[in-house]
Amino acid sequence: MIKEITAKYNAEQIEKKVTQFWEDSDAYRKTREHRKTGKRLFFVDGPPYTTGHIHLGTAWNKIIKDSILRYYSMNNRNILERPGWDMHGLPIEVRVEGLLGFKSKKDIESFGVENFIEKCKEFALTQKQAMTEQFQKLGVWMQWEEPYMTLKDDYIEAAWWTLKQAQEKDLLDVGKRVVNWCPRCETAIADSEVEYADRTDPSIYVKFKVKGEENTFIVIWTTTPWTIPSNIAVAVHPSFEYAKFRAIRQDGKEEILIAATTLIENVIRKGRYTNYEILETMLGEDVAGLEYESPLADLIPRQAEFKHNVYEAEYVTAENTGCVHIAPGHGMDDFNVGVKNSLPIFCPVGPNGSYTEEAGKYAGMNIRDANAVVIEDLLERDRLLAEGTVTHRYGHCWRCKTPIIYLATEQWFLKITDLKEKMLEEIDSVDWYPDWAGSARFRTWVEGARDWCISRQRYWGIPIPVWKCRKCGKLEVIGTKAELLEKAGIENDIELHRPYVDKVTIPCECGGEKKRVEDVFDVWFDSAVASWATLKYPQTQDQFDEWWPADFITEGHDQTRGWFYSQLGASMVGFGRAPYKSVLMHGFTLDAGGKKMSKSLGNVISPLEIIDRFGADTLRAYVLSASAPWDDLKFNLEEIETVHRSINILWNVFRFPLPYMALDKFDPMKVSLDSVKDALREEDRWILSRAQSVVKAVDEAMSGYLLHKAVREILEFALEDLSRWYIQLIRPRTWTEADDPDKLAAYCVLYEVYVTITKLISPFMPYLAEEMYQNLIRNVDPKANESVHMSDWPKVNETYLDPELEAAMSTARSIVEAASNARQKAGRKLRWPISRIVVSPESEAAAKAVDRLRSVLMDQTNSKAIVLTGVGQSWDELGLEVIPDPGKIGPVFKKDAGKVIPALQKVEGFALKKAFAENGEFELLLADGTTVTVTPGMANYKETLPEGTASAESDAGLVYVDANLTPELEAEGYSREVIRRLQDMRKELDLIVDENIRASVWIEDKRVLALVETLKDLIAEEVRADVFNIGSGTEVSGALVKDWDVEGIAMKMGIAKK
RNA sequence: GGGCCCGUAGCUUAGCUUGGUGGAGCGCACGGCUGAUAACCGUGAGGUCCUGCGUUCGAAUCGCAGCGGGCCCA
Structure with a gap:
């Protein structure tokens, strides 16, 4: 059964509960399992460097990935997506050096390379653990238990294998070259590691x-x-x-x-x-x-x-x-x-x-x-x-900030220049989002690329698998661990890091001994082989054949020269083709002023801080909706608050009908939408159509990775269509106590729409979606999928689509707004009913819309009638004031003009217009009894509103509000005032919604009292008063007694529990 | 110095492909609602569409130059 929820939106509580549920139910694994027969989708995670903490940019990156993958999963894609960790390289060496208080390479040598390597490894693994937990808090579903790690031997083998390919294809080069050199780190550094x-x-x-x-x-x-x-x-x-x-x-x-x-x-x-x-x-x-x-x-x-x-x-x-x-x-x-x-x-x-x-x-x-x-x-x-x-x-130097120098040294290179032509061809075969990321940005970068210096004179990295004979100088490139062990004649296993591999020697044909060259790989080479390393290639072949190349990757625009490039280069060496089929390039996170976030500027915002305050769903919805993925994201706390408020409204929308549904024991399994078809109102058909339109729009946005459009579309639907309109329209229906088909229809429609929206939000706000799903669906249907994330993505149901109705409703809303505007001008608040609204429609469609949605209009404008004039015709109760034009009258009548103008002003406009139309002129009687002839150009016109009315413009045309009171309207107005105040007092006493009371009202003004007394029974019913006294002599008493001033009329009211 | 992207109300943005009176949200001011209520709704004010030049009958939109921001490179 659907359960009532009373608490307001509490992200912390929901997310904690859902996290626990996912864990207990093994939801992630089951979801992947559920899609095993779907079309394969291989996603490669760009590995973040194990710094120990995620920042807003890495959070955004993972949120984008997670949302897209969840969307694909719901569309029945069988997904492979190991998260990755970049764990080698100078940054970690520098951090460890710092921890140990080292100043140069000499300190490392005297500490012992083995000790140093162990420290680096430990450091990287610790940081990885911390970051995993942080990513999980974002709600990111990946194979956290089984990530790919660049420090693992099988990963290292993938890099070795690739280098061997380079050698076999004559793409490996060694020689003196000028390289960027850090004199502190005493190593060559890549172009990409130079910071200006x-x-x-x-x-x-x-x-x-x-x-x-x-x-x-x-x-x-x-x-x-x-x-x-x-x-x-x-x-x-x-x-x-x-x-x-x-x-x-x-x-x-x-x-x-x-x-x-x-x-x-x-x-x-x-x-x-x-x-x-x-x-x-x-x-x-x-x-x-x-x-x-x-x-x-x-x-x-x-x-x-x-x-x-x-x-x-x-x-x-x-x-x-x-x-x-x-x-x-x-x-x-x-x-x-x-x-x-x-x-x-x-x-x-x-x-x-x-x-x-x-x-x-x-x-x-x-x-x-x-x-x-x-x-x-x-x-x-x-x-x-x-x-x-x-x-x-x-x-x-990007890590230690030492100014670099250029030195000619012996280094290892991949001959990118030999591959360039083919690389440019491959770029064209990849789908780039946005298009210019590939066609302009990446292409320019590759066109200017030079040979890639892949060697570093450091310790913590993948050792370059080249053994060189000390005697004859012969080189041997080793592709796998097995090959090394065999050639070296070693039986026990070794770890493929320095200094362990450095000790391995291979006998040379010349009788000499081959020793490993001391260099390690540039870390960019590590991540470059991720797409096959994560498939355990070259150790195994099956997975590789099934999944490679990647269907999709997405990273920030800094990765143009980084991972997009390094992967392409390495893959050209290994396989002669691009390792990815489509790439989404996203932006950078900047501070509110548009400056980049950096520690030195002190403007860094932690995603965890945001989660603590607003929850992961809010952070996700914010970063996804704030800007197009490829634009930079200016982080703005106020906007986060706005998104949080929007989600809160969505939550309120969701919980609004639950108490009624629970009270009525509404069971969506027993009452289908089809069974209440005849009871559906226009507004019901409208919201059903809107929901389908939203699904359509979201699908369209997602097909081009326009995540911002998708999320905005959904939130707008929740706010505009559901909260501000549909819920308002159906409120009275939900209060009906009888078992009414009209109410049931509203329930069914709401249920249908909620099920749809629950699925729509699930890729973007996975926690909230799960919470809603468990109550809405799992509670009524035990056979339903265990998690919302196992659901199928909603298919657009064409039978619900009614674009004409959607347009009509939008016209109606515009009329209601105009009416409310006009009411304000007329000084009549919404609580007071009005006799009629007059709409002067601009088009046939507008007139049809008014006709079709008449009851909605009456309801929302609180009016007794909606009057339509003919299309294009003005309201026949309008007066027409004549505005004489002195510029035309003066030259004709000279000194008499002063008499003509006031006389003309007094003529009734419609009569004048009619005369002009029929005769082309008009005989005007002046104050002195004489007559003059005036012609059409001499008069302009202005419509005048009847007493007590006001008008405003709408999409449909002019809307007039007749705010004139009749005793009946006044009686209703005052009664509503009384009811509202009694309700207010009920609230103050904290009464339960259906608790009955005793109430008394004293009104001194005899006329108003008489009016209100005519609706005594209505008031009593609305406020659930079993005993209700009203009069000018009534003794007011009760647990709560208050004096009120209602539009200048003094009243005193008292209520008490029965 | 070069490549790519961005510049629209106080803030965040839509519109730019395909030229035709710039539309939202937040904030602000005023008002409303009171059975979603420490919630919600309406109305209003607020714009040199970064600047300049050009193309055009007409430019936020197209072109050129410059300024500011971002990423990347030299």
Whole structure:
């Protein structure tokens, strides 16, 4: 049986109860089981990094995933969706280092790599546990018991397998490259790990002495003085114009400089030269070839050995001097120029950011400290043209915030550039939501992609499975643990982490011994293999064949360069195709001011805080409805409160009929909607139609992942159609005590609509839906599915759809609003009945709507009659006032105009209009008895309302309210006032709804008393008074006695329990 | 500096694809209802549609340039 619920919406209580129910009933597992025969849907969860706490962005991400998967499940999809955890990498190493108080790699080595790895593992697992609980609080249904974890051996094997594929397909490369390097972490870091922030650096102009030309210098600019010791070349743009010019120094000396012609002024100003004279101009391609001397050759023995020349490079821009300092060991572009021209890749800087022995004088010095020394040395040698500082965007290590440097080091690469063509083709075969996420954003990113540096010189990561012979240098890539054990001849199992795998050696054919290269993978490579690792591939084949590739993934737009990309790259290597079929790209959560949330700004909002205050359903409904998924979400607490209020209304809607249904023992299993068909009113048919329209709209929204539209549609239906309209309309029907078919029809319709809405909200507000479902459905139908989430998604029932009725009702609502507006103008409150409402319909459809919904209109406007005029015709009781137009009258009647105007004003408008229509003119009698002829242009008209009426506009046309009172109306009005106050007093005494009372009312005013007395019985019945006395001499008594002022009439009332 | 997205009332937003008098919700003010009641409903005020230029008879909508915000890159 349906149970009455009395409490107001209490999210905490509901969610706690439902969580327990899900757990006890094993609802998640049963739901997946229930869909085992459905069409497969493979979803891959983008693994959050195990930081230990979820934030609003990760919460939004999981809520989107959960809502979509619940929707798919109800649409009979057989879903596979293991949650994932990204557990390796520098962030955890940095956190653990912090916990242990370590400063550098040396501390780790002395602590012992094994100890360190164990700490990292423990840390990651602890954080995972905490985050799992947080995600579960959001109501997210995933296989939490069996997530995929990047630190597991089988996961590591998936990465190994992929690398082996790369090697077999000649997509693996090793070699010296310039990489982003963190001198603190002493490792290469990926482009995606570089964080840009403002930084102030030196800005220097340096003169390189041209060989064989007296007193001639080529001028370069740099923000990294420490790279001058590594200078090998200068680059110029082949088609820029350069000039050789004589510059006069402040000390009177002259020197001959070379720079881009357009930048001479800049060089002169920066170098504080007093004057200059252009000697010669030439194209960059002619400058190329020039030889110059390193300014620090005397301090760095190796520099004296190098030849230094000028080369062409297209990337040179017309800034500073137009001549670019090239240190192939310290810059990406520099490196490329170096390789192209076979220059030495001179890199005299070690992993910790200090110069090596090759740096001569600077050996052992930290590069940041070296800046000042280099500047000093340049100054001493008169090679420093200018010195200053510049604030610019500079890359930093994303974890430890140390400014990065560029170093040429030996690294491992995936040859993405070889795969690019095919990758771009694959992008087109994927469905992107929104479309531009793929066609514009991701495509641009892939087009510009370079080879992917996948090696890191760290500890906590997937070890790169490459073994190298110490003797002959032969490389061997290992694809699985079994392969490693076999080749190494080891019998007992080992863990695939450092330092355990580092100890494994493989005998080489040459008689030597192969040892593992020390690097670990970039963490982005970990998550890149998630789609097959989670299917236990390559260990098993069946699952992979059945499920791969993923049908759907969804992540934030930062993942364009991240997971969308890394997965595509790795999958191209492994399988030559994209690992996903459709991608929804969602936005970022920002604070209320539109700024991103960050710890340093102190504007971070915890999703758990929101859940504690409002519940998970509110948080879910808010983040889903607040903006389109791909737009950024400006978090706004007021909006959360609004959503919470909306859900509270939904709750009230839901609980409103329950006491009546319970009282009447209404059993929806016994009374079908079909059986009450004949008792259905228009409003019943209307709400049934609306419910179907909403299902349709939600389906349409979901087909394009427009989650915001789906949720808004549902909440709007609950608020506008159910709460503000349908419930209001049927209230009197539910109060009927008899077993009335009219009431039963309302119950059946409500029940039908509630069942539908319960299912509609379940993907988005899973807790509330479950609570409603258990009471509404499981309580009456023991055979029903155990959980709402096992239900089938509602199918649109076309027989209920009636678009014409929906339009008519919308017209009717507009009329009711207009009537209420007009009432306000007429000063007549809704409690007082009015004799009639007059509608002047604009169209045939409006007239039909009024006719069809006449009883609804009478009811909601509290009027005794609804009068329709003809279509397009105004109300025939309106007066028509004539407004003379002095501008037309003046020129014709000159000085008599003053008499014509007041006379014309007095003419009755309809008569004047009629005369004009019939004769084209009108004989106007003036005050002095004379007559003049007026013509149509001289008069304008204004409709006037009869006494006691007011009008307002509606969609249907003008609506008039006749607020004139008759004794009958007045009697009813005053009686309603009395009833309302007695009800109020009942409430004050906290009486039960059906408890009977004794009541007495004293009214001094004889006329009002007489009016109210005519409805004495009605009043007594409404307030459930068995004994009811009323009069001017009545003694008022009871448990509660109050004085009232009713529209200026003094009354005294008293009530008591019987 | 580049790519993509966003900019509409105090706040959150719809409308933009396909040009034709900008529509909601919250908040505010006033009023109503009182058998959902610490709930609910109505009415009203409130807009340089980021700025400028262009296309057009007509631009929130299309184009260009700029400004501000976000993500990503250099």
